[in-house]
Amino acid sequence: QVQLVESGGGLVQAGGSLRLSCAASRRTFNSYAMGWFRQAPGKEREFVAVISWSGGTTYYADSVKGRFTISRDSAKNTVYLQMNSLKPEDTAVYYCAARVAATATNEEDFDSWGQGTQVTVSS
Secondary structure, rough: OOOOOEEEEEEEEEEEEEEEEEEEEEEHHHHHEEEEEEEEEOOOOOOEEEEEOOOOOEEEEEOOOEEEEEEEEHHOOEEEEOOOOOOOOOOEEEEEEEOOOOOOOOOOHEEEEEOEEEEEEEE
């Protein structure tokens, strides 16, 4: 498993932007597909975005497509989630997750999780 630490959450007005970061502990970062999930109050955790180990493949939830961008910097062992045009319904705790090899969109397929970072979008 790999240790993950998220940062970058906060309070932002609707229409604004935030960039979340997730720093991974292991040098084998390049072996991991990395994902972002979120959980809003009273709701189940849901998939947001995933990026392959190479960075060449990305998938997004329909609700964030065109507004969010996932990327990774292998030199820094870090994955990012750039969130633009934020909406109040994007308010949630955002979690970073890792799994060896191929991308996935089900949380059950991810082995390692961060502690989460709160994102609050005011209307």
